[in-house]
Amino acid sequence: MKLATALILAVPAIFFAEAGRAADAPVVVTSIKPVHSLVSAIMQGVGTPELIVDGAASPHTYNMKPSNARALQNAKVVFWVGPGLEAFLEKPLEAIGSDALVAELDKAPGLTKLKFREGGAFEPHDDGDHNDGNHHDGNGHDQAHADEDHDHDHGAFDTHLWLDPQNAKAMAAEITTTLVAADPANALTYQANAKTLDDRLDALDKEIAGIVSAVKDKPFIVFHDAYQYFEHRYNVRIAGSITVSPETIPGAERIAEIHKKVGELGATCVFAEPQFQPRLVDVVIEGTKAKAGVLDPEAATLDAGPDLYFNLMHGIANSMKDCLARES
Missing domain, CATH: 3.40.50.1980 (Nitrogenase molybdenum iron protein domain)
Structure with missing residues (x-):
């Protein structure tokens, strides 16, 4: 008792x-x-x-x-x-x-900031030359700063x-x-x-670099241009984006341009995002050898918590590897 x-x-x-x-x-x-x-x-x-x-x-x-x-x-x-x-x-x-x-x-002090890629469709580095005039440092980072003139509100850098x-x-x-x-x-x-x-x-x-190392030279298309920091850190090859920003639905001319580019690239991947217009990806790859994948840069499909950031980065790396490594 x-x-x-x-x-x-x-x-x-x-x-x-x-x-x-x-x-x-x-x-x-x-x-x-x-x-x-x-x-x-x-x-x-x-x-x-x-x-x-x-x-x-x-x-x-x-x-x-x-x-x-x-x-x-x-x-x-x-x-x-x-x-x-x-x-x-x-x-x-x-x-x-x-x-x-x-x-x-x-x-925050110590950030690497990359300029927005205005026009967003296909940048000079899509030809495979990573030294494309963007003033990279030794790690492939663009050291552009937000005090340059730019059409985007609130400065000149990509906020992802x-x-x-x-x-x-x-x-x-x-x-x-x-x-x-x-x-x-x-x-x-x-x-x-x-x-x-x-x-x-x-x-x-180090883990992410190892995951994407085998496919980093294979070009691919993303839904919107949110991946510059991943691209520059790991030297993967983003050949273009379907839309400059997710709020802007691309017109028929833009879709036709990207469809043509996908056809030229051959057995590439075109990545949708969970929140935005995945049917556009189907239109872009129709009649080509390209494959569809999904990237989730803002963790829309992940549960919040201290491990989410690590799951997010592994998810992006593994999605790229799985899609780009597939045979057409």
Whole structure:
């Protein structure tokens, strides 16, 4: 009976201890799944961040929900890539209370930024020459900066920054700095988690390079031009995109141009994305030797959490390898 009584008394004590620990965690809100994944990894043992663009939604076409607005109003810290990607968040973030820390991760120190490829159909590097005048560094990275004139709003660079694990490391460092500033009581946990994440990202970088090494010289077509960072990191050959941006449905002339290019490339792959117009891919490959595949740069089909970023990158690499290695 004494043991039973002790257990009964212990249960409320454990419950309130856990509740107290959860209450100590800052309210953290993240914009998209890849950012949420990095933040989740760094916050493990402290709390779980909230996610705005959940499920199969895309930041390119997202509309704010009342629950999202409430989450932002309650937030102590908000992480987003920036207005070039999550334009729907720009005004809501301006309206939230001044007590919240807002970290725009496209401003993280150490990022490699690549210029938008205006016109997007087929760039000079599709002839197989990776030294195409884009001023790459020794790792095949374009060091263009966002202060050049450009037709895109909010600067001149492509905002799909996370598709290079070295950029993910830079973003993770900024996330850690922000969390430590907002919640110094848990600084040691954040910093230890960040070190673990940093090591995992280095290992991932090597794994991805190994996965795509056998097919990196085979050209392929993507739905929209979201993969520059992956392309430049691993020297894969993107020969063009069906549309410049996913909000823009290509016209008949553009489709005919790409269909012709696919025919010239022969047994290539054309990759759809889960959220956007996969039937266009069927039109593009009709009557050619090309094969269809799917890439998921924003993790629409993946469950949110600390492992999502790694599943995302492995998924892209394996989809490329599986499709491009298939015989026609």
